[in-house]
Amino acid sequence: MAEPATTPPADDAMVAEFAALLKNIWKDLHDPFVLWQVGALLLCLLGAWFVLRMVREHTAAGAGEDVSAARRFGRSGLRRVVFPLSALIFVVIVRPVLARYHNVHLLDLAMPLLGSMAVIRFVVYTVRQAAGGASSWLGGFEKTFAGLVWSVVALHIVGWLPEVIDALDAVSFSIGSQKLSLWLVLQGMAMVLLTVLVALWVAGLLERRIVAAAGMDLNMRTVLTRITRAMLIVVAVLIALPMVGIDLTTLSVFGGALGVGLGFGLQKIAANYVSGFIILLDRSIRIGNLITVGSERGVVSEITTRYTVVKAANGIESIIPNETLVGSVVRNETLNDTKVMLPISIQVGYEVDIERALEIMVEVTGAHSRVLDQPAPKGFLSDFGESGINLKLLCWIADPEEGTLGITSAINMEVWRRFKREGISIPFPQREVRVLGAVAVSAGTAEDGPPAAIAAGPAS
Structure with a gap:
């Protein structure tokens, strides 16, 4: 009895088909007419490059438009697949024309390669967006990952x-x-990458939920999102390595030695990270606070786990390590109350009406839009100076992050106008020098005549 015929598996048939294709390509390489296939393939790739250039110019022209997230995703995805797809379309068009005269085995091999390149580029881009978008670390390695997978x-x-x-x-x-073998290590790296991408995708979903939570402090949201992401990445690595057969216990000695080395070499960085979590948790410094650290004064614009960015009034941003903020005195002018006192000093002459001068100063200050009504501005006689009487005005503002130079200048200018209008003088330093005793005008004796006296009048 004859045995029933068996159908070869699909994978074996595919392998046999590609093996035959490679043999045919090898034969074509020994034939001078293979240059027609190479030229046709290069022409298709050149045409695809021109199409890619036109698409990039078109999308760059509309980059400034306010479009939806879905449209931006479509534009970016199109730029990544337009080259292999265009080349594939050109190959599909050229192949039947060239097949009438020559073999097209090289073009037959180029079709699946170009198609797989388009699919892989789009999939890697989609995974990148799901894992964290443009700010994800995957963005810098997207082409590398896509190239490795395609290889x-x-x-x-x-x-x-x-x-x-x-x-x-x-x-x-x-x-x-x-x-361990090199193949096992590469498998472990690939599995770690896959699980980390899944972890980042889950972390992104949780982060959007946490950000959308109402009534939660901004610092607490930042802490929760970063802790969640770090924990998910650690769990992903711990799951991925045993899946490929790597025993984590065998890496304990190596991990211990590495940990000791990092503890000595990176203790400053570790201290900054710990300090960053302390700042975020105790909420002593928040985004938008006006702080002074040493010689740096400005508004907190960003708090990370390693450093804090402080933007000064002149626009310069200072990066301050978190360890400095935890271990030194920090003046937070807007921690619990944004109201701060602004002192303004003015000197008047001894002959003026001091009470009237104080009234004008308080009146002018109270009329400024940034000065608070409560506490009300008050004027005081500070002390008696060499050239005049020193007056001090105290007022309160609720927006110190907007700067104090502008309001001080505006109040001083208006006070100067009012003083000038009402005849209140603002003195300037003066010195009167008198020379007492006889000073000889020229060398000689007393018989030459009486000595002359020299006196100096007021000098500024």
Whole structure:
């Protein structure tokens, strides 16, 4: 009895098909007419490059438009797949024309490679957006990741992947009792990357929920999002390594030595990170507070786990390590109450009406829009100076982050106008020098005549 015919598996059939395709390509390479295939493929790639350039110019022209997130996602995704898709379309058009005269095995191989490139680029871009968008660390390595994944798929398409895996598996080494190979390490890295991307995606979902939570302090939201992301990444790594057969206990000795080295070498950085969490948790410094640290004074514009950004009134931003904020005196002018007192000093002459001068100063200050009514402005006689009487005006403002130079200048200018109008003088330093006794005008004796006296009048 004859045995029933069996159908070969689909994977084996595909491998056999690509093996035959590679053999045909190898034969074509020995034929001068293969230059027609190479030229046609280069022409398709050149046309795809022109299409990519036009798409980039078109999308760059509309970059400043206020468009929805879905439209921005579509534009960015199109820029990533337009080159392989355009090349694939050109190859599909050129292939039947060239097939009438020559073999097209090289173009047959280019079609799955270009198609897989388009799919992989779009998938990696989608994963990047889901994991954190433009601010994600994945953004800087998107092309690298896409290229690595496409290389693996290309090796599988041409049928060389098993040989590459065997070569990588042959390179082995031992860490303790655990025997590792280069292929196992690469598998572990790929699995860690995959689980970390999933963790970042979950962290992004939780972060949006936390940010949308009403009634929660901004610092507490920042702490929760960062702790959640860090914990999910650690859990992802702990799950990924055992999945590929790497025993975590064998890495304990290496991890301990690395931890000791990092403890000595990176203790400052670790202290900054711990201080950052302390600042975020105790809420002693918040975004928008006006603080003074040493010689730096400005508004807190950003708080990270390692440093805090303070923007001064002149626009210069200072990056202050969090350890400095925790270990030194910080003047927070808007911690619990944004009202601060603004002193203004003015000197008048001894001959003026002091009470009237104080009335004018209080009246002018109370009319300014930034000066608070309660507590009300008050004027005081501070002390008696060499050239005049020193008066001090005390007023309160509720927006010190807007700066004090503008309001001080406006009040001084108006006080000067009112004083000038009512004849109240503002003195300036003066000195009167008198020379007492006889000073000889020229060398000689008393018989030459009486000595002359020299006197100096007021001098400024």
